[in-house]
Amino acid sequence: MESIESLGEFGLIKRIAKTITIKQPTTKKGIGDDCAVIDTTADNLKVVTTDLLLEGIHFDLTYCPLKHLGYKAVAVNLSDVCAMNARPQQITVSIGVSGKFTLKAIDDLYDGIRAACDRYGVDLVGGDTTSSLTGLTISITAIGEQRTGKLSYRDGAHENDIICVSGNLGAAYMGLQLLEREKKVLHGDKTSQPELKGYEYILERQLKPEPRTDVVDFLEKIGVVPTSMMDVSDGLSSELMHICTQSDKGCRIYEDKIPIHEQTRKMCEELSINPIVAALNGGEDYELLFTIKQEDYQKFQSTPGPEIYAIGYVCDKDKGRRLITTGGDEAELQAQGWRFFSSNTSDK
Amino acid sequence: MESIESLGEFGLIKRIAKTITIKQPTTKKGIGDDCAVIDTTADNLKVVTTDLLLEGIHFDLTYCPLKHLGYKAVAVNLSDVCAMNARPQQITVSIGVSGKFTLKAIDDLYDGIRAACDRYGVDLVGGDTTSSLTGLTISITAIGEQRTGKLSYRDGAHENDIICVSGNLGAAYMGLQLLEREKKVLHGDKTSQPELKGYEYILERQLKPEPRTDVVDFLEKIGVVPTSMMDVSDGLSSELMHICTQSDKGCRIYEDKIPIHEQTRKMCEELSINPIVAALNGGEDYELLFTIKQEDYQKFQSTPGPEIYAIGYVCDKDKGRRLITTGGDEAELQAQGWRFFSSNTSDK
Numbered sequence: 001m002e003s004i005e006s007l008g009e010f011g012l013i014k015r016i017a018k019t020i021t022i023k024q025p026t027t028k029k030g031i032g033d034d035c036a037v038i039d040t041t042a043d044n045l046k047v048v049t050t051d052l053l054l055e056g057i058h059f060d061l062t063y064c065p066l067k068h069l070g071y072k073a074v075a076v077n078l079s080d081v082c083a084m085n086a087r088p089q090q091i092t093v094s095i096g097v098s099g100k101f102t103l104k105a106i107d108d109l110y111d112g113i114r115a116a117c118d119r120y121g122v123d124l125v126g127g128d129t130t131s132s133l134t135g136l137t138i139s140i141t142a143i144g145e146q147r148t149g150k151l152s153y154r155d156g157a158h159e160n161d162i163i164c165v166s167g168n169l170g171a172a173y174m175g176l177q178l179l180e181r182e183k184k185v186l187h188g189d190k191t192s193q194p195e196l197k198g199y200e201y202i203l204e205r206q207l208k209p210e211p212r213t214d215v216v217d218f219l220e221k222i223g224v225v226p227t228s229m230m231d232v233s234d235g236l237s238s239e240l241m242h243i244c245t246q247s248d249k250g251c252r253i254y255e256d257k258i259p260i261h262e263q264t265r266k267m268c269e270e271l272s273i274n275p276i277v278a279a280l281n282g283g284e285d286y287e288l289l290f291t292i293k294q295e296d297y298q299k300f301q302s303t304p305g306p307e308i309y310a311i312g313y314v315c316d317k318d319k320g321r322r323l324i325t326t327g328g329d330e331a332e333l334q335a336q337g338w339r340f341f342s343s344n345t346s347d348k
Numbered sequence: 349m350e351s352i353e354s355l356g357e358f359g360l361i362k363r364i365a366k367t368i369t370i371k372q373p374t375t376k377k378g379i380g381d382d383c384a385v386i387d388t389t390a391d392n393l394k395v396v397t398t399d400l401l402l403e404g405i406h407f408d409l410t411y412c413p414l415k416h417l418g419y420k421a422v423a424v425n426l427s428d429v430c431a432m433n434a435r436p437q438q439i440t441v442s443i444g445v446s447g448k449f450t451l452k453a454i455d456d457l458y459d460g461i462r463a464a465c466d467r468y469g470v471d472l473v474g475g476d477t478t479s480s481l482t483g484l485t486i487s488i489t490a491i492g493e494q495r496t497g498k499l500s501y502r503d504g505a506h507e508n509d510i511i512c513v514s515g516n517l518g519a520a521y522m523g524l525q526l527l528e529r530e531k532k533v534l535h536g537d538k539t540s541q542p543e544l545k546g547y548e549y550i551l552e553r554q555l556k557p558e559p560r561t562d563v564v565d566f567l568e569k570i571g572v573v574p575t576s577m578m579d580v581s582d583g584l585s586s587e588l589m590h591i592c593t594q595s596d597k598g599c600r601i602y603e604d605k606i607p608i609h610e611q612t613r614k615m616c617e618e619l620s621i622n623p624i625v626a627a628l629n630g631g632e633d634y635e636l637l638f639t640i641k642q643e644d645y646q647k648f649q650s651t652p653g654p655e656i657y658a659i660g661y662v663c664d665k666d667k668g669r670r671l672i673t674t675g676g677d678e679a680e681l682q683a684q685g686w687r688f689f690s691s692n693t694s695d696k
Contacts, residue, residue, distance in 0.1 A: 034502075
């Protein structure tokens with residue numbers, strides 16, 4: 001059986017490179033030189049994003065299989081490209097691996113990376129492999145493209161724009177809570193099996209998120225460029241705060257409009273968590289949060305495509321950023337969650 | 349005094365972002381959104397390279413000040429862009445930092461990163477900051493540009509091309525040997541001062557390498573596109589092997605043509621190392637190694653510019669890859685170093 005050590009860095013890179021087929025016409029040169037080479041076309045812009053993932057901080061190999069980890073590491077970067085209303089085309093992947101990992105483990109990781117690349121038509125064009133003293137380090141950079149004038153930034157929301165989200169929220173967070181609970185159970189009793197039945201959806205949301213390239217394609221199809229956009233990685237509340245701050249606006253969102261999956265609700269009930277808390281703070285759903293002009297809203301309804309949920313609207317900055325609860329109360333949104341109003345609040 | 353914890357991730361990013369001024373006309377959007385945005389022009393190609401640096405593997409903070417580390421981490425990536433005959437324009441920087449680092453330490457690191465960016469007119473356009481369980485992790489991605497047809501790959505060397513190098517070799521390696529020696533001395537005797545006098549040049553080559561953007565500019569000026577090019581990061585021997593393998597060629601280089609600095613020779617003498625070993629295997633010099641057509645050679649001599657050393661020539665693959673020693677002997681080059689011929693060699 002080959003080992004990582006016997007292969008060496010160049011051997012490992014070769015092993016990875018030979019499984020890769022180039023799919024994007026803009027990829028002129030992939031792995032094998034000092035740099036990858038990417039073609040450009042007039043009137044197109046490139047977007048670049050990067051993420052650093054460290055074992056023990058961003059992932060726990062106790063319950064995250066390496067194949068899933070590879071897939072997710074790619075997916076979250078592609079999601080950032082989508083969040084600009086651009087299309088991902090290339091990624092680079094660097095890994096640092098300690099002695100505890102076998103070659104099989106690295107193959108599993110790259111199987112996941114390759115699966116995500118294949119699904120989204122993205123080319124793995126370069127990277128770096130190195131040994132590490134402790135644990136696994138993954139650094140991914142994604143590059144995408146979009147025509148000039150079609151990108152969506154965080155700072156373009158206008159008053160009366162409709163706030164939309166591309167799917168249900170809080171599921172990935174509740175999937176994580178379930179995994180954490182089962183991990184504790186397993187630590188206490190080695191013979192028991194984790195009880196995950198009936199929660200497949202929220203587990204998949206946590207372990208295998210999908211970037212919404214279909215939403216970017218749909219927006220193109222119906223001719224809508226969101227006035228602002230982000231992906232929900234830290235939680236709806238936190239992302240809304242970014243859009244409001246950078247656009248210098250306020251917002252209203254409605255509790256009863258925020259899509260929450262039935263498994264999310266069920267898990268919330270089991271763990272005594274308010275589902276709206278999971279939706280506002282949870283994060284890692286990687287849905288797209290965006291604002292559109294009112295007149296664009298009908299375009300979503302007249303063309304079949306992915307379901308888009310209108311959850312509120314953009315207002316003047318002075319009106320604050322608030323959640324309207326199902327009971328009709330107003331609560332101020334905060335970076336992590338929200339806080340019910342009190343008339344003598346001191347930190348408005 | 350502020351701490352990293354009190355700032356938080358967003359605070360840290362803001363702190364970094366506010367010290368940055370955009371210099372490149374192609375940088376349309378830097379830090380502050382889901383992606384950076386980079387402009388393209390017709391007839392230009394983008395090149396991308398990335399490096400992952402881990403404490404204890406790639407650097408030792410005992411003798412590498414954080415400011416130098418930041419500078420070097422950027423420099424080595426810009427060097428990879430130069431090695432394609434392209435010009436670096438943007439970088440992203442991701443860091444993972446454990447609790448042992450103060451905010452001052454991170455500021456020092458970014459001072460070095462910024463100094464390299466300023467010197468080479470490169471924009472820091474994005475990245476990621478995260479906590480880590482152990483030590484410091486740095487991941488840098490560099491993006492550059494060059495016109496179609498002007499890039500140099502590893503696989504374009506032709507028979508009779510002249511092999512050139514842009515500066516002396518082995519100095520960075522001997523600088524490292526000196527630092528290692530002084531580290532041992534310091535560990536033994538806490539009162540003694542490291543003896544570095546007279547070795548400033550080789551220390552600087554190790555601690556503060558410079559990417560040869562000036563050589564890329566000069567090549568443009570004299571209208572020469574190298575038929576193949578790499579930067580010397582792993583050692584002359586190893587890089588030559590890559591060019592020969594990928595170009596399907598052999599080579600001859602001459603011991604007495606390989607430029608070696610006088611401080612390198614002196615340190616080699618002190619440590620009983622053959623200077624040619626340091627030059628062939630040392631690595632980290634970040635000089636450009638390239639091949640040019642014979643008729644292009646006179647262009648280097650007729651225009652003032654950085655000194656370029658012709659060290660040998662490309663030959664047919666069947667003639668092997670050999671070093672001609674000062675004494676006139678031939679030795680076969682190997683990935684790490686070289687080996688004198690014996691007529692009954694079994695692994696030719």
